[in-house]
Amino acid sequence: MKMNKKLAEELELTFKDIEVSTPEDTKIEIFAHKEQVLTILRFLKDKGYNHLALISCVDWIEKAEFELVYILTPYLQDYEAYKEIGDIHLKMRIPRENPEFETVIPIFANAEPYEREIHELFGIKFAGHPRLTHLLLERDYAIPPFRKDFDTREYVKDVFDSIPPIKGEKK
């Protein structure tokens, strides 16, 4: 049996109530609850998934949920070793109303800018994050701009069309 199938089984045994699947040969997909994420991440880091490649967020507006996706890869150096264990996609959903979660900086130091960005673009608060200040944007928006209900075209119309023309400029 491949390492990652073994790991999937081990995960299911260790953590109650999580969904583990291996949709691709080199991918384990885990759906977990909010409370378990930090422990799972720590567990996986010890198992060799020591590189946090990405934290992403998907706005599933129809289900009124945000999905946080943690993509972990191992720092392995060749394909033979890598294909045995593959990547991890750890997913977790939180409600869209007052979204809040915990920071994972204590486990992965490079999570800091990712969480800042998600906070800024989706409005998710990460408890324990040292500086949830602006990263890419320069001001606050009524709706965080990467949420699905923020319509960029509408916004451009509202903001830029309301700027009066400069005097003497040809229309």
Place this chain on the structure above:
Amino acid sequence: MRELELYFGPQHLGMVGNFSITLKVEGDRILKATANPGYLHRGFEKLMEYRTWIQNFPLVCRLNVIEPDHMEMVYAMAVEKLAGIEVPERAQWIRSIYLELARVGSHLFGLWAYANMLGFDTIAQWAMYHRDLILDLFEELTGGRVYHIYIWPGGVRRDFPDGFANKIVETLHSIGKCVPDYDDTFFNNPLFYERAHGIGKITQEEAKEWGAVGQVLRATGIPYDIRKVEPYAAYDKVDFDIPTRENGDAYSRIWVIRDELIESVHLIFKLLDKLPEGEVYNKVPNPFKWKVPKGEAYVRVESSRGELGLYMVSNGKDKPYRVHFRTPSYPHGLTILEKVLVGENIADVGNTMISLYVVAPEIDR
């Protein structure tokens, strides 16, 4: 001594790209550094949610001016993975050659930036000139100099023009002839050693902890390269080396870039030797009637600066539902830069940043 706050960039001679760093200094020594990205935030990932699959293809390359090609590649790979599109063999080889040319061009540009910042204007001009020769090749192949818009889902956009392989070889030879000049005047120059040695030094453990990839990681001695870890295009068909250094400082990183440049040139020759014949494009559906099945994909390539990933979600419509680029400059320019600058001199800020090969538009997206 008094503590001061100093703004470094976005308008600064030592700064490449629209990026700035706020420094807290005591005398010459940096106590704290805060990276300020966002000057180039164009919201591409959001824009892509409003465009159809094919309309996004001319857009993605604009994430990174220096090296648009790997952006095209990840996008094409992600769409191919989601939609289950096969790519012809020859197209995969052409993609590899094209991406290696992009690496050569990008490294020459990086060399320009670094040499220029250190005041090695002559070397900077040479690098820029040689990069221009690479751009001439791109122009001949794709019709564009900077934004090539060439790798698209299903293959590549046009086959090699007649005699193009020979032209690549000629151009690379003419650049290769100057390598001894580069070595003598720059890489083996004691001035470069003095300025770069020990600057922005990180250990293997720190590099891993901070999520380093690319040269930053390889300069600490770990040969981590996506072309080997998870081969794409035609990289599993040819043999090539991953250059590394041990020291983890700016000097090592620039040397890794130099070695990679030469390795890439050799790799292109190997790929050209074995380039198979055949089709280069499998037609994708009509762009006005193209829905990609529901699903998600995370694909990654080794760009010039390290692991470049793309996380893309489709909800079965004619447009992507969510796009997220994981760019190598993100951990380098935000996490690592802030950490390694502490304790450095003000004079070495640009030195550190450019040796980390940070490209600002990649961070902002």
Place this chain on the structure above:
Amino acid sequence: MNKKPKSLRPLKAIKYLFKKPKTLRYPFELKEPSERYRGLHLNNWDKCTGCGNCADICPNVAIEMKEIPEIKPEEGEKNERPEVDYGRCCFCGLCVDICPTGSLRLSRDYLHIHFDPDTFKLLARDEKTDKEHFLPPEKYSIFKASLAHRKEDYEGFAPDLIYALFDPERIPMSQIPPGERKSSFIEQVKGFSQEEAQKEASRCLECKLCEEVCPAGMDIVDYVRNIWDDNLEGAIRDIYKTNPLPGICGRVCTHNCESACVLGHQGDPVSIRWLKRYAVDNIPLEKYQRVLGTQEIESIGKKIAIVGSGPGGLATAYYLRLMGYETVVFEKLPKPGGMMRYGIPEYRLPYEDMDKDIDYIKSTGVEIRCNTTIGKDIILKDLKEKYDAVFVSTGLHVGRTTGVPGTDHPDVFQAIEQLRKVTMGEEIKVTDKIVVIGGGDVAMDIARTLIRLQMQEFSRVDIAVSCLETRDIMPATPEEIEEALEEGIDLYPGWGPEEIIIEDAKITGVVMKKCLRVFDKEGRFNPEFDAHEKMELKGSMVVEAIGQGPDFTFLLGGIKEELEYEGRRIKINEYGQTSLPWLFLGGDLIGGPDVITAIDTGHKTAKGIDRFISKNE
């Protein structure tokens, strides 16, 4: 390697002081852009159809279709041409790869020097239609380079069918091979499978040029999209908006839409007709009323009489019924359908498929009374008394004759009569050597019917078809000619009959003379022959298929005199309304002749009748 190097080698760079600079002395020294350079647009206005696909695909909305009043568009084209806003264009060239005609290309020009920043828009053209702005090398100056001062013959990024974003090849339709089909009346075309239909539908670029040429103005783009989406119920809802006989049209329509389809310029047009057929064939009749929402139609208490149950009559009856009118259709022949049933052979339009369309129309409450001839069984004036309005669409059922010596022989037949007899199940005369005169669809229909009968009787085919027109201007649809040739007819285009040779009271052949031209300079039918070039086509029977005329029996009983005329035609308005406001004409009597035009007259008269009854106009 991390040892500090020591050397004087960096001084080597000094040697470059004595070399020539690599920098170009711009603008005196120029670099020639590459062959594939993606620069300013070029557009061949003669080839461009104004389809607007370039504007649709442009990721930056840089292309706008501008109407050019000077351009007189051909049928199936628009007089719009792309205007590019270079403030937005990113030179990606997607517009080139999507252009179905290949008219749009990019040039190697990229310079625009102008004092006015508002000159960034360009109606793309090329040297073929714009000599003023595209200049030969001797007149071109780099200092004046702008959108209005360009080099001629300077093409860069060009379209290539292999890399085009559209698919130029259609999904082949499976058909019964000629050898097999020529001995039976089984339908030749098998129809698409679901996968084939979706794939074919996915080729449509949605430019809507087809909708402009469809006589009935069908919502083609909508139903093709629904078929691609596997939403067949949505597709037939779209279809029935404008066409109540889709099963029939899906088989025998003249498909002007496909001639207009932009994909036809460099490849095959979308098989719109077969797609329509696929949608209709794959929904059972029982579901129609629910899908189309016609289970219950509220009656408004007005009665309309419709004479003739061809496509014109059925379409009018159906649309009036949807508006709540009680409609009664009178048909002379034993079954409804008119020329569709009694003219078109079964191998092109099987009776059960036609019955499906007609049965649905009946199920909505339209009454059809067969075996009733107006002018004989009932006269028009009586109808007027009993009904609120009368619509007549009796079609063209009387065959014309060439009138050459010998046509009065009993073995000289009229195609249309023979076809009707075949449908009615009567036996018709078939000999082992037949000459057919005529080059239209009816000629092909009778020739191919006779092929099948000859095969059944003699197991071989010997039919000569001759017509005045040369092959390229033959009025029959090209596919029909092709298929007839595959089945084994001998075609003699460009010949006219002079005399039918009769020996011992039996036909032995037809003397033909070479036709030099069919139409005169004014475009009128006026054939001219070469009296010296003659030949003889052997045959023991002759069928004439040179056209049909109307039968005005229905006007008997006093109406003929009351009507107003325009020349020899009955005067009608846009709704088909005659000078007697209660009497409307439609179908082949006023347009076409084909099914889809007849359906269009159905729309118009339905509107006209409603207008007449509700507003008394």
